[in-house]
Amino acid sequence: MGLGLKWYHFALWIGFIIFMLLMPEMVSKGTLRTIIFANFLAIFAISWDILSGRTGYISFGHPFLIGIGAYTTAILTKRFDVGVEYAIPLAIAMTMIGGTIMFLPALRIKGSYFALVSLAFMELMYQLVQVIRPDLTGGTRGMSGLVTLTRGAVNGYYLSFTIMIIVALSMWLLMRTRLGTALSAIALNEESVKGSGLSPTKLKLFAFMTSAFVAGLGGAFYVHYLGSIAPRALFDINFVFTIIVATLIGGASTIVGPMFGAFFLTFLLEYLRPYLPGAERYLIYGVIALLLYMYQPKGLYQIMINQFNRFKKDEDDG
Amino acid sequence: MVKPLSIKNLVKNFGGLTATDDISFDLEEGQSTGLIGPNGAGKTTIFSQIMGEYRQTSGIIELYGSDISKLSTPARIRLGISRTYQVPRPFSDFSVLENIRVGLMPDSIWKMITQGPNREREIELALSVGFSEDDLQQTPDTLSMGDLRKLEMARTMATNPKIMLLDEVFAGLTVGEINQIAKLIQNMRKENMTFLIVSHDLKALEPLVDDAIAINYGKIIAQGAFSEVISDSAVRTSYLGTE
Numbered sequence: 283m284g285l286g287l288k289w290y291h292f293a294l295w296i297g298f299i300i301f302m303l304l305m306p307e308m309v310s311k312g313t314l315r316t317i318i319f320a321n322f323l324a325i326f327a328i329s330w331d332i333l334s335g336r337t338g339y340i341s342f343g344h345p346f347l348i349g350i351g352a353y354t355t356a357i358l359t360k361r362f363d364v365g366v367e368y369a370i371p372l373a374i375a376m377t378m379i380g381g382t383i384m385f386l387p388a389l390r391i392k393g394s395y396f397a398l399v400s401l402a403f404m405e406l407m408y409q410l411v412q413v414i415r416p417d418l419t420g421g422t423r424g425m426s427g428l429v430t431l432t433r434g435a436v437n438g439y440y441l442s443f444t445i446m447i448i449v450a451l452s453m454w455l456l457m458r459t460r461l462g463t464a465l466s467a468i469a470l471n472e473e474s475v476k477g478s479g480l481s482p483t484k485l486k487l488f489a490f491m492t493s494a495f496v497a498g499l500g501g502a503f504y505v506h507y508l509g510s511i512a513p514r515a516l517f518d519i520n521f522v523f524t525i526i527v528a529t530l531i532g533g534a535s536t537i538v539g540p541m542f543g544a545f546f547l548t549f550l551l552e553y554l555r556p557y558l559p560g561a562e563r564y565l566i567y568g569v570i571a572l573l574l575y576m577y578q579p580k581g582l583y584q585i586m587i588n589q590f591n592r593f594k595k596d597e598d599d600g
Numbered sequence: 601m602v603k604p605l606s607i608k609n610l611v612k613n614f615g616g617l618t619a620t621d622d623i624s625f626d627l628e629e630g631q632s633t634g635l636i637g638p639n640g641a642g643k644t645t646i647f648s649q650i651m652g653e654y655r656q657t658s659g660i661i662e663l664y665g666s667d668i669s670k671l672s673t674p675a676r677i678r679l680g681i682s683r684t685y686q687v688p689r690p691f692s693d694f695s696v697l698e699n700i701r702v703g704l705m706p707d708s709i710w711k712m713i714t715q716g717p718n719r720e721r722e723i724e725l726a727l728s729v730g731f732s733e734d735d736l737q738q739t740p741d742t743l744s745m746g747d748l749r750k751l752e753m754a755r756t757m758a759t760n761p762k763i764m765l766l767d768e769v770f771a772g773l774t775v776g777e778i779n780q781i782a783k784l785i786q787n788m789r790k791e792n793m794t795f796l797i798v799s800h801d802l803k804a805l806e807p808l809v810d811d812a813i814a815i816n817y818g819k820i821i822a823q824g825a826f827s828e829v830i831s832d833s834a835v836r837t838s839y840l841g842t843e
């Protein structure tokens with residue numbers, strides 16, 4: 283498949299996985315709960331990266347996709363007593379249909395226009411869940427008392443990490459194939475993609491569906507971790523920015539970058555919480571993201587790569 | 601004999617302007633045809649219609665005998681026709697090899713995933729258009745106009761065409777670079793490639809073509825052997841003031 287895998291790729295992934303599996307031994311339950319959020323944010327950031335980081339179709343409406351996954355499984359399990367083993371796959375399938383709907387405007391519009399339309403998707407869904415059948419959606423107050431899949435921080439951590447690492451690894455591998463190159467090419471020059479004999483429509487549809495798959499998966503497991511849905515927090519522009527900033531400071535179009543960006547950002551927000559309990563801390567992380575961006579536009583990922591290469595060079599030099 | 605490319609009564613209107621005005625011609629298998637005419641004559645617009653980037657107002661475009669007028673650009677390319685652009689359009693963040701890689705990809709997501717890049721072919725194509733080993737990892741922002749045209753050729757060749765349309769291949773090139781590209785075209789002619797070549801540089805074009813079509817204001821004004829076409833009085837008049 284020409285993935286260009288080297289021994290150190292295996293070493294780094296295995297090292298990272300072992301480190302993360304030992305995490306419950308090393309940190310407090312409180313910290314573990316923070317990392318659970320980081321795992322879910324990582325899933326959402328990876329989903330965003332597959333679509334927007336790669337193809338350049340910037341989504342400001344990712345909670346639309348996450349929300350479809352979350353609400354579908356919540357409604358199915360709570361209102362219709364469907365088991366999670368059916369509800370979650372159905373939720374993911376519904377999200378992929380949502381991804382296809384979000385893809386339709388991308389047939390005709392791009393750039394900031396597409397970003398605005400995607401934002402409208404989120405707003406529309408926010409309005410709809412409040413107005414249409416609040417007996418099902420819980421209206422403005424959302425839903426609580428949903429099935430939870432795990433008990434306690436440690437189990438919640440292992441489940442969220444398992445999902446996150448499977449998503450991260452599989453998407454990282456997928457994007458190392460020629461498909462990843464083709465999706466990046468769309469961001470660079472869609473006309474030249476056509477001129478190379480490739481159908482951008484097919485590629486974009488694949489990106490939207492894959493992004494939606496991951497968003498739906500994350501959204502569904504997230505509600506079954508929380509046991510509740512709060513529409514105001516879900517369909518919130520701050521949530522959108524958290525996803526985007528995590529991706530950008532991590533390094534867009536790299537999969538691994540958004541994963542680390544999600545951890546970095548979650549801990550940053552967590553440590554700022556005592557000092558800045560309100561929404562001001564979003565301002566602070568905006569500033570930090572901007573500074574990092576000015577220092578290294580390709581994000582933390584590139585900083586790590588550069589360090590690693592320097593390390594390797596030292597090794598080679600003896 | 602079925603013609604590789606056959607154009608019949610092609611018309612393209614842009615509002616009140618008729619950029620292509622009832623143009624008909626055929627390309628012959630393995631032959632190279634020059635398409636000449638002053639700036640704004642409609643040469644590029646003909647290319648764009650053949651490739652499906654512009655839909656013609658009326659007329660028929662046939663590839664090996666079948667009408668391709670309803671096909672998308674990628675579908676036409678898969679049938680074996682490909683073009684270069686007057687202004688090169690590389691993928692800006694990609695290396696020379698990655699640019700060629702995109703051209704070599706099949707239009708199948710499954711095959712993109714399951715089959716790795718063909719590195720030997722990428723390198724072979726890059727070297728065949730005149731890149732050196734050192735150029736392979738360069739990105740377009742570091743390339744000269746000559747190198748960008750070479751890359752444009754390589755990207756086009758990567759789609760494995762039987763018919764190539766070349767738009768102003770020599771514009772902005774040094775004499776050395778013109779010779780390089782000319783040699784490349786000659787080599788492909790020996791391998792039976794069918795060409796339609798637009799160039800302002802008639803001297804460079806002459807040895808590369810079997811015959812020529814001259815157009816002005818979207819109409820064919822002369823057609824036949826290259827030497828006859830360029831000595832045609834209507835063609836000479838059309839070029840006055842633009843050269």
Ligand SMILES: Nc1ncnc2c1ncn2[C@@H]1O[C@H](COP(=O)(O)OP(=O)(O)O)[C@@H](O)[C@H]1O
Nearest residue numbers: 614617619637638639640641642643644645646
């Ligand atoms: N997209 C367009 N919209 C309007 N007019 C166009 C467009 N493209 C080309 N034209 C006009 O069509 C005519 C032919 O242009 P073109 O095919 O680029 O000429 P050439 O390649 O022979 O220099 C010109 O008058 C040009 O201004």
Ligand SMILES: [Mg+2]
Nearest residue numbers: 643644645686
């Ligand atoms: Mg032109």
